[in-house]
Amino acid sequence: MQHSPVFARERVTIVAVLNVTPDSFSDGGRWVGHDEHPDVEAVVREARRLAAEGAHVLDVGGESTRPGAAEVPVARELARVLPVVEALAKSVRLPISIDTRKAEVARAALEAGATVVNDVSGGCFDPRLLDVAARAGATVVLGHMRGVPATMQDAPHFDDVLAEVGDELAARVAAAEAAGVAPERIVVDPGIGFGKRLEDNLVLLARCGELAERLGRPLLVGPSRKRFLGALTGDPVEARDTATVAACAVAVFAGASALRVHDVAGAVRAAAVGQALRAARAGQGAPAGAAAGAGP
Ligand code: HH2
Numbered sequence: 001m002q003h004s005p006v007f008a009r010e011r012v013t014i015v016a017v018l019n020v021t022p023d024s025f026s027d028g029g030r031w032v033g034h035d036e037h038p039d040v041e042a043v044v045r046e047a048r049r050l051a052a053e054g055a056h057v058l059d060v061g062g063e064s065t066r067p068g069a070a071e072v073p074v075a076r077e078l079a080r081v082l083p084v085v086e087a088l089a090k091s092v093r094l095p096i097s098i099d100t101r102k103a104e105v106a107r108a109a110l111e112a113g114a115t116v117v118n119d120v121s122g123g124c125f126d127p128r129l130l131d132v133a134a135r136a137g138a139t140v141v142l143g144h145m146r147g148v149p150a151t152m153q154d155a156p157h158f159d160d161v162l163a164e165v166g167d168e169l170a171a172r173v174a175a176a177e178a179a180g181v182a183p184e185r186i187v188v189d190p191g192i193g194f195g196k197r198l199e200d201n202l203v204l205l206a207r208c209g210e211l212a213e214r215l216g217r218p219l220l221v222g223p224s225r226k227r228f229l230g231a232l233t234g235d236p237v238e239a240r241d242t243a244t245v246a247a248c249a250v251a252v253f254a255g256a257s258a259l260r261v262h263d264v265a266g267a268v269r270a271a272a273v274g275q276a277l278r279a280a281r282a283g284q285g286a287p288a289g290a291a292a293g294a295g296p
Pocket residue numbers: 017019021023024025026027061063064065066099118119120141143189191192220221222223224260
C-alpha cells in the first residue's frame with residue numbers, strides 16, 4: 001500500500017499541537033481569549049517556531065476534548081479555527097490538520113487549506129465527517145474513543161485493551177474506507193487518555209506496534225502532557241514535557257510512526273532515539289551520521 005504523503009513511511013511524523021481554545025488542559029487560552037477571537041498573528045509566529053523545531057504537520061483544534069469537557073457549538077468552533085487555518089495555509093508551508101469531531105468544521109477547514117482531518121472519535125461522533133474527508137481527498141486520523149469527553153472517564157473498563165481497541169479501530173477503518181477515504185490516507189490512533197485507565201494507556205503505548213501491524217496503517221500516539229504521565233511521575237501538567245519525551249521514545253521504539261505533541265523539539269529527539277533503538281533491535285545497526293556521537 002502507498003503511504004499518505006503527509007505521514008510518509010521513512011520518517012516519524014511530528015504533529016504539533018496548536019489549540020485555539022480558551023480551555024485546553026495544558027495550553028488553553030494561549031491564543032484565544034474569552035472573546036473567542038484567536039490572535040492570528042501570534043499563532044502564525046508560533047507555527048513558524050514549531051516548523052523550525054522540526055514539526056511536519058500543524059494540528060489546529062478549536063474544541064477541548066479533555067475529560068469532562070462539554071461540546072462546543074459548531075459556530076464557536078469555526079470562529080476559533082477558521083481564521084487560523086486560512087492564515088496558516090497562506091503563510092506556513094507545513095500541511096495543516098484540523099482536529100475536530102464535526103463534519104461542518106472539517107469541511108470549512110479543508111476548503112480553507114487543511115489536508116488532514118484528525119478526529120479523536122474516529123468518525124463516530126459525526127459520521128458525515130468521513131464523507132467530507134473522502135470527498136476532499138484528505139488524510140484522516142482515526143482516534144479510538146468510547147463515548148464523549150464529558151463522560152468517557154466514568155469507570156472505563158477493558159478486559160483486553162489491545163484486542164478491544166484493535167477491533168474497534170478496525171471497524172472505524174472499515175467505515176472510513178466505506179465512505180471512500182483512500183486506504184493509504186488512513187492513520188490510526190489508540191486514543192491515549194480517551195476513556196482509558198492508567199494501565200490501559202500503558203499497554204497501548206508499550207504495544208502500539210502490534211496494533212499498527214494488525215491494522216496495517218501508520219499509527220499516531222498523543223501522550224503529550226496527559227494525566228497518566230502525572231500519575232507515574234507526580235508532575236503537574238505544566239511540568240510533563242520530560243515524561244512526554246520518554247513516552248514518545250518508547251512509543252516509537254514499540255512501532256508508532258507519528259507523535260502528536262506540544263513540545264516539538266523534545267519529540268524530534270525522542271523520535272531519533274526511538275527509531276535508532278528500533279533499527280538496532282531489528283539488526284539494522286546505527287543510522288547514518290550517528291557514529292560521530294557514539295562516545296560517552
Ligand atoms: N489528544 C487530544 C486532542 N487531540 N488527537 C489525536 N489524534 N490523538 C490524541 O491523543 C489527541 C488528539 C487532547 O489533548 P490536547 O489537544 O492537548 O487537549 P484538549 O483536548 O484539552 O484541547
